[in-house]
Amino acid sequence: xxxxxxxxxxxxxxxxxxxxxxxxxxxxxxxxxxxxxxxxxxxxxxxxxxxxxxxxxxxxxxxxxxxxx
Numbered sequence: 001x002x003x004x005x006x007x008x009x010x011x012x013x014x015x016x017x018x019x020x021x022x023x024x025x026x027x028x029x030x031x032x033x034x035x036x037x038x039x040x041x042x043x044x045x046x047x048x049x050x051x052x053x054x055x056x057x058x059x060x061x062x063x064x065x066x067x068x069x
Contacts, residue, residue, distance in 0.1 A: 004039055006036070007021075014067070040066070043065060044062070044065075044066065047061070047062050047065060048062075
């Protein structure tokens with residue numbers, strides 16, 4: 001299972017957590033940095049895969065997740 005977190009690098013906790021995560025990502029074993037675009041692309045891919053499995057594309061749900069009206 002994968003988990004995505006949004007970290008505010010302006011907060012005290014975020015400032016302390018980011019260097020640790022960057023160091024852990026260097027090992028290449030389970031911690032990978034994602035840009036906002038990467039996270040949105042992964043979400044869209046998951047929604048498209050789910051739709052393909054069901055045979056029905058939930059257009060409103062996909063557009064809502066992408067914040068497109």
